Amino acid sequence: MKVSTARVITYGVVAILAALAIRATPPLAQPPAAAVLSDSGPTPSWKLQFDSLARGESLVGLLERGGLSDTAARHAVAAATSLDPRRIPTGLPVAVLNAAPTDSEPTEIVVQLAVDHFLHLVRGDSGWTEHDERLPWTTDTVALQGTIRSNLYQAVYDAAGSTLSRDAATALVVRLADNVYQYRVDMTRDLQAGDTFRVLAQRSTLSNGLVRVGEIVAAQLDLSGTEIDAIHYTSDALAGDYFDQTGRSLKAAFLRVPLQFKYISSGFGERFHPILKLWRDHKGIDYAANAGTPVRAIGNGVVVRAGWASGYGNLIEIRHPNGFSSRYGHLRAFAKGIHAGARVDIGQTIGYVGMTGLATGPHLHFEFLVHGVQRNPRVALRNVGGEPIPRSLMASFDSVRDRVMGQLLASTGGKGVTTVAQR
Ligand SMILES: [Zn+2]
Known part of the structure; x- marks a missing residue:
């Protein structure tokens, strides 16, 4: 098998595994019926089998269930020195690749340890070897703005367009409601049609396309003319927190809502x-x-x-x-x-x-x-204002505020989404 073919196949395995992992939400109680995919392309003849660990099952057990002999399975798994067999979670996705289907043993086994972390067990002339692969993330900052028509979720989905996946946009909404504004705004009751939001947030994109929302850097809500700004500020002397434009913490003695917003979805109506x-x-x-x-x-x-x-x-x-x-x-x-x-x-x-x-x-x-x-x-x-930022940090806060609010306002002037910075 040519090296280039192997690379293409490996990449395909990783991409498909990652796509599966994105969709698979709760851990699977029962492994899905192993999907056997055959390459539709003309040249390489290879076989790919997906599975996930059943409750209490070992990696050897899974491979045996997939048709490997006990000896072959043990040989392969023995190469996985970085894998603690007692700490493999149920539902862990595994792909078994056989680049030469005439051979009874697979040529590669890929175990997905995390969305961005894969363990490859590769069979070569001298037996099985392992190699660890971490997919690279790239981080940038995105700005979104929108108007509330029915609810915050829909407004953010509309504003995000293709900039954020649906899951990432949902995470952004939850973060805004349950983290940034939890002391100030009841997102189920306080928002009215016509209210507007602007958000500046970090976005991480995995090389396979998976998108995650990182920290919300700044936000601005306009609720019927009342503006509530949130600026993330952190320093050596102060744990990260959100402050309004005057430097008062958004934290208060009381949360606005006794339930997390992420649980009140049925309250939209x-x-x-x-x-x-x-x-x-x-x-x-x-x-x-x-x-x-x-x-x-x-x-x-x-x-x-x-x-x-x-x-x-x-x-x-x-x-x-x-x-x-x-x-x-x-x-x-x-x-x-x-x-x-x-x-x-x-x-x-x-x-x-x-x-x-x-x-x-x-x-x-x-x-x-x-x-x-x-x-x-x-x-x-x-609440109108929590604890003010310590006087000694005020100048530092002011410069952060001017920078991020400037960035937020400049990048949301009229457009729905703009990528404003690449790190
Ligand atoms: Zn009641």
Whole structure:
């Protein structure tokens, strides 16, 4: 077999494996029926077989299942010195290549250890050898801007076009909602049609085309004329965090929403719901989510009750400092260690969405109270500014802000997507 042919085949194996890995989301309980692909090209006659490790199965077992003799399988796997046989995860993709189908033994076995990491076991004249391959990533910065029409996901998908894959765009949305703006904006309730966003984010592209979103460098939301900027800033003296344009941290004492945005997908339909009506109805906000979705404490505090409360079903009430408290109703279950008297931290999982009490479907009923009186969380949890950046870092922050916001605004002036920088 010519070297050039081998290279082409290897590359093809890697590309197909990577494509499979992108699509395969949860670990497979049962291996898929091995797909046997034959080369359709005229010259090389080779056979390629894909598989993935079943639960508790060894690599030798998988190869035997694919038709190799026990001896041949053991010889091949013995070459894989960098692979700890006890630590191979279920579902690990494996490709077996036979460049000379008249031969019973394969010529190459490719184990995909990560999206960008492959272990090749190659059979040569002197037996099996291994070589490790890491695909290179390239990183650049992309700027996106768009207008909310139905929801944030759709707006970002529309803005991203072909710049980000659907998965990467989804990751960007989740990062914006659950990371950058989690203390400031309830992306399920606060966005209105016509609101706009701009984002500057790092993008990593693997040599096979897989795209990942890295850090969000800067963002700007315009919610009915209220602009909320987010600038990522980090220094030796300060862990990375998001700050507004005046240098105040976007962090606050309370999260805006007791569920992560990534779990509230079913809430889209309600995003333009008349909040006031919902509010008058029962002094709380309902978030539709699948039963079992983790519910998090919106702030530090002490659990004052965790038990049954008639219409609320299973209810948790947390007392926070300064006269604030929060309630979480209809829970299916409480998280471990949650009982009256327990201390909880902001973001800690306290229970799971359910439909206990007076509920027609699984949802979280959330209340925010000020001195014992329910207040609309949309108003009561509105934050205007967290801790300011230390004075000694202000000049450094200012220069970062000027650079990234300049980049963001310059690159989103009228166009949907622009690649603004290559690193
Ligand atoms: Zn409710």
